[in-house]
Amino acid sequence: MSNDLNEAAVRAARAVNGERLWASLMHLALFGARPDGGVDRHALSANDIAARSWVIETAQGLGFEVSVDDAANLWIRRKGNRTDAAPVIVGSHIDSQPAGGKFDGALGVLAGLEGLRALDEAGISTDRPIDVVAWTNEEGGRFERSCTGSSVWSGAMELEDYLDDIGADGARLGDALASTLAATPDLPRRPRRFPAHAYLELHIEQGPVLENEGLEIGAVTAIQGIRWMNVEISGHGGHAGTTPMADRRDAFQAAHRAVAQLNASMADPKDVLRFTVGRFNVMPNSPSVIPERVQFTIDLRHPDKALLDERARCITPTVEAAAAPCIASISPILFMDPMPFPEEMIAGIEATANQLGHRARRLPSGAFHDALYPALVCPSGMIFVPCRGGLSHHPDEWAEPRHCHAGARVLTAKAAKLAGA
């Protein structure tokens, strides 16, 4: 394994304070804390706004420049010697699933901020600025189309295309965005897009590989592709006690037949394909009324684009046929192709981890991440740390303090190196 780091980068990593990072993770988890230990911090919600305010105050208190862009991506800058140089960006997100955990996203943002403090305390200057970013709505738990902020910043999407999205709570994204921006009227407004030198994201693995192999760091090779779809099934309501079974157009039973066929179509003996129905809503949802309408989501993922496309293509005909005589309508929510990271970045992360004394391996990401989008416009990479039982999107999500610390060390050292420490 080649040496990736210079002496300044190693010093920066040593200055990373694991206890301080841990305290900040526990503090951020208070915003939207659930009684079961989890976090409910939907994008652009009151909890999200409160969490952002705390991050802003913390960063400003440390003397860093904080700004926000039109998509409410939050930017924290540690200046470089060359003010005109494209920055190295590190970050992730602070929104959560409705019953999410304390680490997914939060670790990448707070480890970035801890890295800026470590550079300050170690007295290290960098050529390029380092920006820590908290992207808006990575999770898609409220507004279904996820990675809103990072997709807009990268230019893959236009902000205006998202504004009329309606959240699970009935809120319009444009309105929630305006409320969020209005909460911090004094923040300077960053341009929607600007050149970047590189992007790094630290995240919990959300899978069992690192834990099972007793490793501390994963150098992510690629993010598997995803096909998210929305299925609407329209039948005919009526009284549950009087309508003969033969005369029914029960939207619930139509959805049931569709799911049965999809389960068969998505079977994968290798267990690499992931197929999930995570949201399922019935209207009017009353015990004695035959369901008139059902809406459910399909989440389909695979690292191989050809296979993913092949399976995704069969969804519409399968659902339409199974739902008859009810009418099915299938629409895309989010399609992302598998995204490989550059070899140079993967090798650099692996070497950095090893040089800092952490056991590492390469692995693909089962989950998608904001890094998908920066990867379109600058060299990008991801660093994984283990999480207990591979569990995430769950109140019991857990990462050990020493693993968070290790991840922050690798992130800080690699960012310092990329920024020209």
Next chain:
Amino acid sequence: MSNDLNEAAVRAARAVNGERLWASLMHLALFGARPDGGVDRHALSANDIAARSWVIETAQGLGFEVSVDDAANLWIRRKGNRTDAAPVIVGSHIDSQPAGGKFDGALGVLAGLEGLRALDEAGISTDRPIDVVAWTNEEGGRFERSCTGSSVWSGAMELEDYLDDIGADGARLGDALASTLAATPDLPRRPRRFPAHAYLELHIEQGPVLENEGLEIGAVTAIQGIRWMNVEISGHGGHAGTTPMADRRDAFQAAHRAVAQLNASMADPKDVLRFTVGRFNVMPNSPSVIPERVQFTIDLRHPDKALLDERARCITPTVEAAAAPCIASISPILFMDPMPFPEEMIAGIEATANQLGHRARRLPSGAFHDALYPALVCPSGMIFVPCRGGLSHHPDEWAEPRHCHAGARVLTAKAAKLAGA
């Protein structure tokens, strides 16, 4: 067909004003009116309270005594010559399903009130008082255990057993009841229970029989039995992109397997059994999160108690086995045995209809009704009128004005006869 009516009862029926009844039906439908023409008037909701206020004002304006009991059943009395005599009760309910129609329940209450006006206008006195009742929470659309008011009045249930029920909107029944009673502080309080001479309920059929046969009146022979159950399935949440399919305890997929087995177990070649999954909730209900918990309802009905019991008994083992390795818990919401009405009452309704010139037949009720409970304590009967396409519990629910009129005529004549006109 024997003559059931005396001259006064026939005069009372002739005094029933079909246009006035129709106007009152359309007016009541304004309380909780939906843009699609339906009605959303959950029991003890603000819409229900507003509707009650209008009924109270209307009845008081006509000089009838209005009172309420602890279960918020609303009572409208036309006095009899014998003040101490047990009343003839006619009525139904004015709460609706969340996407209900204008006639289910409302017709029985407003036709009762129209009957009282008709008796006044025809100058007919009766021996016994006639009480029009609007029972509380027949539908069970908000608080699942339906027929709250009639079951308490009949003594089948204690009001206190319902108070801690939690509605679909999170409200406690006891609190919603207190708010409803507080809205009409000046109404006299009726005892929870009192003797009744007879009970009559007019209702739309909610099935296709009368319409298909071109009839105007149904004399209801019995109400089929019902088994309502709640199923809770607990699995384990997790990330939809990372958790291998083989490692999942997906509560949605467990519920899917359970429904598949139930569909098979409930198959009935004669199409008499009714099996409906009307409510289905997924937690946390997010596209990229493996469902951790699912709750759904089972509505099972059949006119034969032995068959109903046999099918109901297989639900728990079937669901538990199908849901494994997830954990299923099945609890009863409402069990009602089939309820036959007395032959005397059935024959009397049939004869009354014929004597008034309406084509009638006997038929069982596919839906349950408040009449189930008065039938436990006094001779009770039900009168059906056709509804379009047999549809109910739906915004498109529709009964022709002439059928509503015919039903109100039969109800009024039969009530007048029973009350000693």
